[in-house]
Amino acid sequence: MTALALARSWRPKTFSQLVGQDHVVKALTHALDQGRLHHAWLFTGTRGVGKTTIARIMAKALNCTGEDGQGRMTSEPCGKCPACLEIDAGRFVDYIEMDAASNRGVDEMAQLLEKSAYAPSNARYKVYMIDEVHMLTNHAFNAMLKTLEEPPEHVKFILATTDPQKIPVTILSRCLQFNLKQMPVPLIVEHLEKVLAAENVAHETNALRVLAKAAQGSMRDALSLTDQAIAYAAGKVSEEAVRGMLGTLDDAYLIRILDSLISKDGATLLAIANEMGERSMSFSLALADLSSLIQKIAAAQIVPESVLEDWPEAAEIRRLAAVLSREEAQLFYQISITSRPDLSLAPDEQTGFAMTLLRMLAFRPGNDSPNAPRSGGSPPVGNTPKPIAPSALAVSASVRSVPIPISASVAPVPAMAAPADLSPSSADRPDWHALMRQLPFKGMVQQLAFQTELQEWHDSAAGVRVTIVTPMPQLASDASVGRLADVLSTHFGKPVKVIIEKGAVEVKTVAKVDAQIHQEKRQNAEQMIAQDPFIQQLEREFGATVVGGSVKPL
Template identity: 45%
Template sequence: MSDSFDLDLPSTASKDAYRVLARKYRPQTFGELIGQDAMVTTLGNAIRRGRLAHAFLLTGVRGVGKTSTARLLAKALNCIGPDGTGGPTIDPCGVCEPCVGIAEGRHIDVIEMDAASHTGVDDMRAVIDASRMTAFVARYKIYIIDEVHMLSKNAFNALLKTLEEPAEGVKFVLATTEVNKVPVTVLSRCQRFDLRRIPAEKLAEHFARVSKAEGVEAEPEALGLIARAAEGSARDGLSILDQAIAHADMEGGAVSAAAVRDMLGLSDRGAIRDLMALLIASDGVGALAALRRQYDLGVDPLGVLRGLLETVHATTLVKLGATQEAGQATEEREALVGWAETLSFAVLHRLWQLLLKGHDEVARAAMPIEACEMALLRLVHASSLPDPGDLARMIAAGAPMMAAPVAQAAAAPSQAPAAEAALPSTVEGIVALLEGAGELALASRIVHHASVISIVEAELVLSNARPLPADLVGDLGAALKLLTRRAWKITTSPKPGRPTLREAEAAQYESFKASILASPMIEAAFAAFPGAELPETEIKSLLEKRRHTA
């Protein structure tokens, strides 16, 4: 009986052996680098002008292309072209012996080392000794030191002199994810490039090209989910896509958004919108039931809160008029526009703060789902209350103090059931109305800055010949709408208006003071007592008495 089993397994040495997508689609030219245009432009100009630094430092988060850039830089500096006569170029040919050898990781003059496993001073001494020799076959000998921040203090010190004055034809390329741990003495000896996080839309486009090259269909929404989960890292995103394709093979061949959500444990965006709607309607029971449904499907409570935070943020951006995310579902776009029209900035900011507080609590909680439920209940009840400013106006106006849904709180000024109040017809009447409602700060701004051109019914035109405070018109309109139960049309014009109340008061004071000083009795008193003065307080007191008796 044979002791072996013929399982007919594929040979791992086959040329068609599987390679993970992150390795298979590693950039082979600078043109294939995603989202690093500024760095490529700078390197291209330096190479064309022959202004090559002796040491480069590449920093950025994981998976943005630091090691790939280091290898591309080695190819660019050592490329000799297809005919063997070329020089350094930002567009290496990819077919000459140096390019092929570097791409395959076997070139004798391009030495890669991982500082995480070579942290000591002895390791650096070996590098220093080897760097004294020129390149064997290439134009430049290049040392690529990855995760350089892991080197010990003594190792850094040993490297300093060589890094500053390397041998002719030797270049160093350092890469790190934690540049703050690299000594300033090393940073000052390197030309630094900060590789940026790759935008989600560019990642999604890249993943679409990879999926097509792999012969796999993928829903745009699925690729968008993967791009967002990658958090700016191409390598992380390709690893997730690899997993999604493997999952899709079991499910029928296409990478679907639903499968990606299940795979990553993400909350369904539709479910998040439904939960958001329940919270806005102050439906605590419905909100908790929706949360439990997500939890039963395996969604992390923190993921639910992150989804709600993203929704509030997206709603705020829509309210500001920002461009909406590309590839966004129609249902999501309509929901965001609806909430942006209904909710005020104050309510959106309150929702954000409550959700952020809840997220922090759940992250530390011993019972995450229970903490998440309590956070949502707090949001349902606390967010339905008016903000302090609206509360003060409601108290001053005698409005009923009762809780209302978030949307009603946002629209409280236009939905208060009180009867319409008499409309002020002068700026003095507006100030009196504001002061009576406790809006002393706003009344003071009107007194000092409002130069009225005209006021008819609920239409007020202010002069902006002199700059007005940025929020004066908006604040005044909101306050008058609440206090008079009428929507006011407040506009500005460059035409000159009447003096502000403060200017009118000052002019009246100066006129009254001049009349007093010109009276025969006061003139006789000053003549009898040279150097005497009439106190300003006395003049103001006399003016007030005159106003009250008028």
């Protein structure tokens, strides 16, 4: 006789047997006990967390008649009445499971809704369970809207999906929505221990931790992997057997990798990559495990109590947390997670993994590399590169009608200050240009501030009266002027009244000064480009010309 898969034989049959979904169980059992039932429920969550299982338990709870056949709707189905037995066996005529992935059209939905008008054959409620409901077409969703909102009294709808974002809001608003959680690793391990103990299968707890981590939050996947591990091990489910089956690294490899990075031992790193290749390990999973271990180390550096005593690698995590700097842990973590997508671009995964380890070895926080000078030290002797000027230019040249971008270094142009106001009556006047740059203006207020010139400044004990001129009065709305006055009042610590006048200005506004500085920098850049030996060589040998207006100081 063929053995039933663990995921099927250990499927929960009552709410009390459900694992990890207490928030959903609590709401549904209260509703059933109080008789306050909605007509449609939507269960969302990743695969293998119990959506279909809860739907079947709900169908039994709604239709259970008890062992004596006289029972009422209950949150604790008996499991022995015809309704419970037939639902568990998958042959209850009034419980209809529909896969929306293969029955997604409007015709299938219309057929289902047409049958819903008829009373149940031999049940209290006719229950429709639509799995992966997000796969329905828009026309199918539209067809079910009215029935879903006001179904017959004998009909209940249970919808399930792994992608609720694709369900129209008109459907969501007609359902009670429950989000099923992913199963945490400790909970999966606890359940697997219970299952294997009942199945009389010897096992190691660390092996179950590896299986639980590989299941990625799905209890069904964990049970399926456990079935596979039992067959693979042909006896005791050990950590070594499970890692061999999954192609994952054990912690010893990960610890060796980090120790080699700390000691800057590149030869050992390459040897570890070769060993993993010989054992046909998954390099993508290896980087995932490595990033997970580094995360635990980084957490231990900040929050030492985050390391749990029941972790097999707890002692090594504490040791590495003390040896690695916080910056190194952050850098190694970043490299490990960003390198996983690159494995598919490498000649082969082993090469990509080896390059990831060498990248961790080559880079250090604080530019600590063999060819980079340390802080406060002298640069290395030899061919020292010339310093690059702070300002660079983007240039387009045309060679045989093909524009070529060229980069060149240009000496920076000193910023031009606003002309100083030397009139005797304004000795205490502020540098308006510098003041407008300093204060925290934003949006329209900044535009107004940059397009003004100071005309009068009267400072007294009672406050300051400022008269400014702008050529753009459309910027001077009451709100902008008020905000300008508020910022000035805060800055000077006394009331400031701002008076706006329309008129021409000299080259004293921030905008005009900036424009003049930019123009001088551009002229200087064009002159430097014209005198550049490389540009002159291109012009002589290839007939190249600099595209007019393409020189832009950066």
